Amino acid sequence: MKNLRLKAARAAMDLSQQELADLVGVSRQTISAIEKGDYNPTIRLCAAICRALGKTLDELFWED
Amino acid sequence: MSDRYYALGLVLGVTISLLAVGLFYAFRRQRKDKERDGSDDYDERQKLLRGRAFQHAFFTVLIGGALYAMLVLALGRPLMEDGVSTLLLAFLGILVFGVECILRDAFFAMRKQPKTFLLLFGCTTVAQLGAISDVVAMGGPVHNGVLTFQILPFISAVTFLSLFIMIAVKTAAQKPEDED
Numbered sequence: 705m706k707n708l709r710l711k712a713a714r715a716a717m718d719l720s721q722q723e724l725a726d727l728v729g730v731s732r733q734t735i736s737a738i739e740k741g742d743y744n745p746t747i748r749l750c751a752a753i754c755r756a757l758g759k760t761l762d763e764l765f766w767e768d
Numbered sequence: 769m770s771d772r773y774y775a776l777g778l779v780l781g782v783t784i785s786l787l788a789v790g791l792f793y794a795f796r797r798q799r800k801d802k803e804r805d806g807s808d809d810y811d812e813r814q815k816l817l818r819g820r821a822f823q824h825a826f827f828t829v830l831i832g833g834a835l836y837a838m839l840v841l842a843l844g845r846p847l848m849e850d851g852v853s854t855l856l857l858a859f860l861g862i863l864v865f866g867v868e869c870i871l872r873d874a875f876f877a878m879r880k881q882p883k884t885f886l887l888l889f890g891c892t893t894v895a896q897l898g899a900i901s902d903v904v905a906m907g908g909p910v911h912n913g914v915l916t917f918q919i920l921p922f923i924s925a926v927t928f929l930s931l932f933i934m935i936a937v938k939t940a941a942q943k944p945e946d947e948d
Contacts, residue, residue, distance in 0.1 A: 730811040733873040743813050 705741045710764050713757045714739075728752040778917055814874045821868035825861040832857050848915040859923045863930055870934045882939040889932040896925035 714724050714735075721739075725732045728749065737743035738753075745753070750765050757764070836853050840846050848856070869875055878885050899921035903909055909918040 731814060731873060731876055731879060733879070734811050734813040737813060746812055749812055 705767070707739050707741060707764070710753065710757075711739045713759050713764060717757060719757075724753070724756060727756040775917060778920065811876060814876065817872045817874035818869055821865045821872070821874060824868060825865035828864045829857045829861040832860055846914065848919075849917060852915055852917055852919060855917075855920060856923060859927045863927050866927075866931045867934050870931065870938055878935065882935055885935050886932060886939075889928045889935065892928040893925050893932060896921040896928075900925060 714721070719727075721735045722732045725735045728735075729752070730749065734743065734745075734749075738745055738749075747761075750761055754761055754764055833853070836847075836857075847853075870878065873879055903918045903921060906918070909916055909922065
């Protein structure tokens with residue numbers, strides 16, 4: 705399932721996939737794969753993304 | 769006698785190449801550690817994919833070895849000199865691992881600096897051409913119906929050329945942000 709909340713949060717901070725990838729120390733393709741729902745990140749990477757975007761895990765990754 | 773010198777040259781060449789690669793990586797690692805205070809690029813998705821590619825390469829080598837052993841048993845004679853099948857399978861493993869990693873974006877460096885890798889694999893392929901022409905001039909890598917160690921430059925060229933092509937294709941097909 706696509707993670708549109710992550711994409712929206714990234715766009716709200718005016719960050720490109722590459723910029724977010726650099727902030728969390730992964731490749732751009734990994735950010736792209738998470739946004740497309742092709743890859744389930746570990747809690748460590750989820751936390752790093754949340755810190756970079758100033759969001760909580762619930763806000764970005766919790767599915768109702 | 770010439771076969772003996774060829775084998776000696778091969779062993780020396782492989783040993784020196786392994787040492788050179790080891791020294792290169794040790795030097796690079798040391799420089800990276802100094803630049804980044806010991807931290808390194810870590811991408812869990814890429815690590816996972818590299819593990820999967822390694823697994824596929826391992827099984828390819830395993831199955832290839834089993835198939836060759838069965839073929840030798842069925843024919844009742846070896847098709848290659850001792851050790852040649854091992855080298856062939858090793859290169860096959862490298863090819864499977866390399867191609868899968870390239871296709872799935874499992875390397876940081878390769879996506880950041882494709883030109884460096886294109887140059888490296890391109891030069892390695894071209895470097896084999898001299899040895900290939902020598903082997904062809906000597907009558908080819910097959911002697912008395914048995915594949916000899918002289919097949920090595922051919923295998924190297926095919927392996928590195930395949931990696932070169934895969935990187936070139938992957939780089940050319942690189943989609944803009946948000947589309948891949």
